[in-house]
Amino acid sequence: xxxxxxxxxxxxALGQTVRITCQGDSLRNYYAxxxxxxxxxxxxxxxxxxxxxxxxxxxxxxxSRSGNTVSLTITGAQAEDExxxxxxxxxxxxNRVFGGGTKLTVL
Amino acid sequence: xxxxxxxxxxxxxPSETLSLTCTVSGDSVSSTTYYWGWIRQPPGMGLxxxxxxxxxxxxxxxxxxxxxxxxxxxxxxxxxxxxxxxxTAADTAVYYCAxxxxxxxxxxxxxxxxxxVTVSS
Numbered sequence: 365x366x367x368x369x370x371x372x373x374x375x376x377a378l379g380q381t382v383r384i385t386c387q388g389d390s391l392r393n394y395y396a397x398x399x400x401x402x403x404x405x406x407x408x409x410x411x412x413x414x415x416x417x418x419x420x421x422x423x424x425x426x427x428s429r430s431g432n433t434v435s436l437t438i439t440g441a442q443a444e445d446e447x448x449x450x451x452x453x454x455x456x457x458x459n460r461v462f463g464g465g466t467k468l469t470v471l
Numbered sequence: 472x473x474x475x476x477x478x479x480x481x482x483x484x485p486s487e488t489l490s491l492t493c494t495v496s497g498d499s500v501s502s503t504t505y506y507w508g509w510i511r512q513p514p515g516m517g518l519x520x521x522x523x524x525x526x527x528x529x530x531x532x533x534x535x536x537x538x539x540x541x542x543x544x545x546x547x548x549x550x551x552x553x554x555x556x557x558x559t560a561a562d563t564a565v566y567y568c569a570x571x572x573x574x575x576x577x578x579x580x581x582x583x584x585x586x587x588v589t590v591s592s
């Protein structure tokens with residue numbers, strides 16, 4: 365079983381704000397990264413470190429951390445944001461771990 | 472622009488060895504600022520980290536796969552290789568190669584498109 369826990373599915377109305385969460389003990393000490401994966405495609409890095417966005421990622425994507433929970437917030441969700449979102453980090457033994465993924469539906 | 476492209480057999484028999492290659496363009500696997508890694512995703516499931524390797528050959532593997540996996544670099548061809556021995560149906564997955572920055576080795580900033588490997592007789 366994954367050491368990072370995500371809700372399997374979340375929905376949001378078009379243009380509204382949605383928060384996708386990821387919980388795990390290691391997140392108290394390490395930042396997480398977030399990946400967007402659309403059907404039949406490879407994951408794409410959207411957030412890393414202390415709320416950093418790679419070049420080309422819209423600023424409606426943001427990240428935060430509180431205790432053992434990290435969150436990906438999409439402010440003003442668009443139809444093209446519908447995807448599975450995976451969180452990733454490391455554990456205390458320096459292994460890389462992923463959450464099970466959250467399927468985001470934009471209504 | 473960095474691009475990664477996986478290649479290899481799409482079908483492997485149980486108990487045999489899975490071998491994949493990832494060809495990198497737009498960067499060098501000899502780079503001193505990146506690791507190179509593999510991640511897999513069983514059909515309909517989440518991502519599983521396999522491991523990564525540095526230009527110097529130092530590696531870090533998922534403990535659950537460590538006894539069966541080897542990642543290596545071919546600098547002359549600018550390729551990363553994955554070898555997984557004694558495969559079973561549980562190893563059926565899409566296999567991705569990815570680049571890992573030294574400045575934050577928890578992230579995978581560029582991914583290949585992935586290749587599906589099915590383990591079946």
